[in-house]
Amino acid sequence: MDLSSILSKERTLRCASCQSKKRTIEELSSILSEHIPGPSAHEIFDALIERERLGSTGLGDGIGIPHCRLPSCEKPTGVLLVLESPIxxxxxxxxKVDIIFALVVPQEANDDHLDILATIAGKFSHPEFRDKLRATSSNEELFQVITS
Known part of the structure; x- marks a missing residue:
């Protein structure tokens, strides 16, 4: 799967400054609400937090993939943040985590949801790939690395 189908340059951010998991999820929710017609930032935040209550989406190796399904979401949409300081x-x-890929998918998109998560987790499982993401110096460069 090509991640550029769910990610955009505007939703690929280097050196985002967030101090906690809650604040990071608030920031992700805000960004997503600007790009997904329908759900508010509050609705997205609640859905992401509800998913976190089931178990952390912190995979290890500095990677977090908060995700949820929303009935008001029309197509899979992601945000990538690389934090200046791990949380x-x-x-x-x-x-601690410094690379976070948030994903919101339509409620009924079970297979797509799992396929996208598998693609993201697969990419992030390679230390060389994680190092490339961390070594980027701009949003543009970060977008090029994540979508290559």
Whole structure:
């Protein structure tokens, strides 16, 4: 899957400054609400937090993939943040997170949801890829790395 179909340059941000998991999810929700017709930032935040209550989406190795399904979402939409300082994300490996890919998909998109998560997790499983993301110096460069 080509991540450029769910991600845009405007939703690929380097050096975002967030101090906590909650504040990061608020920021992600705000960005997503500007690009998804229908749900408000509050609705997106509530859905992402509800999913986090089921278990942390902090995968390990500094990666977080908060995600949810929303009935008012028309197509899969993502946001990539690379934080200037890692934050506690309740990750399985207890490491702080500095690369966060948030994903919102339509309520009925079960297969798409799983396929996209598998693609993202697969990319992030490679240390060299994570290093390339962290080494970027601009949003444009970050977008080029994530979509290559």
């Amino acid at each position: 506690d994300f309740d990750s399985l490996d207890k490491q």
